[in-house]
Amino acid sequence: MHNFDYHAPKSLDAALTMISDREEAKIIAGGMTLLPTLKQRLAAPSDLIDLAGIADLRGVKKDGNEIVIGAMTCHNDVATSDIVKANIPALAKLAGIIGDPAVRHRGTIGGSLANSDPAADYPGAVMGLNGTIVTNKRSIKADDYFLGLFETALERDEIITSVRFPIPERAAYQKFRHPASGYAVVGVMVSKTGADVRVGVTGAGPCAFRMSEMEAALAKSFTTDAIKDLKGNADDLLSDIHSTNEYRAHLVGVLARRAVAEA
Amino acid sequence: MTSKVTLTVNGKERSADVEARTLLAELLRDQLGLTGTHVGCDTTQCGCCVVHVDGKAVKSCTMLAVQASGKQVTTIEGLAAADGTLHPMQEAFREHHGLQCGFCTPGMVMMGIDIANRMPGADEKTVREQLEGNLCRCTGYQGIVEAILSVANPGAVKDHHHA
Ligand SMILES: Cc1cc2nc3c(=O)[nH]c(=O)nc-3n(C[C@H](O)[C@H](O)[C@H](O)COP(=O)(O)OP(=O)(O)OC[C@H]3O[C@@H](n4cnc5c(N)ncnc54)[C@H](O)[C@@H]3O)c2cc1C
Ligand code: FES
Ligand code: FES
Numbered sequence: 544m545h546n547f548d549y550h551a552p553k554s555l556d557a558a559l560t561m562i563s564d565r566e567e568a569k570i571i572a573g574g575m576t577l578l579p580t581l582k583q584r585l586a587a588p589s590d591l592i593d594l595a596g597i598a599d600l601r602g603v604k605k606d607g608n609e610i611v612i613g614a615m616t617c618h619n620d621v622a623t624s625d626i627v628k629a630n631i632p633a634l635a636k637l638a639g640i641i642g643d644p645a646v647r648h649r650g651t652i653g654g655s656l657a658n659s660d661p662a663a664d665y666p667g668a669v670m671g672l673n674g675t676i677v678t679n680k681r682s683i684k685a686d687d688y689f690l691g692l693f694e695t696a697l698e699r700d701e702i703i704t705s706v707r708f709p710i711p712e713r714a715a716y717q718k719f720r721h722p723a724s725g726y727a728v729v730g731v732m733v734s735k736t737g738a739d740v741r742v743g744v745t746g747a748g749p750c751a752f753r754m755s756e757m758e759a760a761l762a763k764s765f766t767t768d769a770i771k772d773l774k775g776n777a778d779d780l781l782s783d784i785h786s787t788n789e790y791r792a793h794l795v796g797v798l799a800r801r802a803v804a805e806a
Numbered sequence: 807m808t809s810k811v812t813l814t815v816n817g818k819e820r821s822a823d824v825e826a827r828t829l830l831a832e833l834l835r836d837q838l839g840l841t842g843t844h845v846g847c848d849t850t851q852c853g854c855c856v857v858h859v860d861g862k863a864v865k866s867c868t869m870l871a872v873q874a875s876g877k878q879v880t881t882i883e884g885l886a887a888a889d890g891t892l893h894p895m896q897e898a899f900r901e902h903h904g905l906q907c908g909f910c911t912p913g914m915v916m917m918g919i920d921i922a923n924r925m926p927g928a929d930e931k932t933v934r935e936q937l938e939g940n941l942c943r944c945t946g947y948q949g950i951v952e953a954i955l956s957v958a959n960p961g962a963v964k965d966h967h968h969a
Binding site for chain 2: 544545546547548549551574575578579581582591595619642644645646648649
């Protein structure tokens with residue numbers, strides 16, 4: 544790992560000043576993705592700006608019909624939050640099967656979404672639950688946030704402060720877990736609120752996406768039968784040593800049906 | 807460039823000059839001489855380096871020493887009593903043959919305590935899931951799982967295999 548200067552600002556304003564003053568600076572949240580990247584020398588920031596000391600960025604609350612999760616809230620705190628468990632149990636479940644307990648004690652929702660790993664879990668939740676990414680500058684709807692492989696709508700000097708999830712009537716998350724890494728080979732979050740159905744998929748493509756054909760079928764009839772002939776479009780999906788794109792397309796169908804059955 | 811970091815390790819305040827890139831595992835092992843914390847992979851996979859920071863299990867190979875500034879760190883060296891009496895989790899590993907070569911053991915014991923703290927009454931399936939990030943190349947996990955279960959959920963251990 545190349546060396547860098549380390550800063551631990553106590554406020555968001557201080558962090559923002561530091562990041563705009565230092566062109567090669569990077570934010571560090573849980574470090575579960577960033578530190579391994581630095582060890583491999585895939586990045587060499589001049590400065591690391593740690594958000595851990597900014598108390599406002601941590602915690603879960605209910606605000607009207609939404610659950611608001613601070614960007615620095617670690618996966619374990621989401622998984623065990625009474626508010627999340629009572630209102631969006633599918634989200635608590637998702638957070639509780641990310642990586643392993645030590646990773647869940649450090650890794651954060653903000654870091655996961657800023658990174659937008661194609662195999663990460665939270666992007667599927669944001670898509671499937673119609674979440675909103677809140678930054679120091681603006682609110683970004685799920686549909687506008689994920690742009691491509693490790694690419695999001697975030698600007699360099701933009702910090703995620705919280706993520707807002709509308710409380711669905713029903714929702715469930717199903718994941719085909721890679722047996723070694725724990726990451727999603729495919730993960731599907733299905734939710735239903737009134738007539739609105741969303742099917743968010745992670746792991747399968749370059750970034751999280753929705754299955755609109757399934758959503759339309761499920762809006763008519765929220766049953767596994769309604770989508771029994773639907774699966775992902777293999778041409779748009781990833782192929783790697785873990786799975787072919789055809790297998791991922793198949794898994795999208797299987798996991799969506801399991802999620803509908805569970806919701 | 808180095809800076810001074812001060813933290814509490816196993817109940818004692820310790821200070822050291824570290825580079826920003828110094829990992830917590832490196833501070834503990836190389837500067838404070840606490841070599842019980844092992845580094846098996848250095849890629850956040852194996853869990854040999856697990857310590858507790860403010861009471862929670864973390865992988866010390868994937869946390870900067872400066873990030874532990876002001877925190878309470880507990881390592882495997884901090885578990886036994888001053889007179890050598892083992893911590894109940896260490897005693898359970900001995901009793902249930904939870905180790906062979908011992909390389910993974912410090913991380914397993916620290917994670918085991920974390921599991922027992924977070925999930926009293928956990929069943930065997932849960933303990934196995936919770937060990938997702940701790941790898942052992944020797945034991946086949948049976949003794950490790952029994953040891954952790956015997957502390958987290960004493961009623962659940964049926965099969966003691968005594969030597
Ligand atoms: C062994 C292991 C297993 C894992 N398994 C899974 C898994 O099963 N599923 C899964 O989804 N993930 C998994 N992860 C990844 C884990 O969830 C990470 O915690 C997460 O991807 C990154 O979060 P972090 O807080 O650690 O961010 P960091 O590593 O600190 O940062 C990641 C990136 O996001 C940027 N960033 C961080 N916070 C913000 C913010 N608030 N605003 C703007 N930019 C920000 C940083 O600059 C950096 O570029 C695993 C990781 C490990 C090490
Ligand atoms: S040495 Fe830290 S996880 Fe392997
Ligand atoms: S006892 Fe040898 S690695 Fe676990």
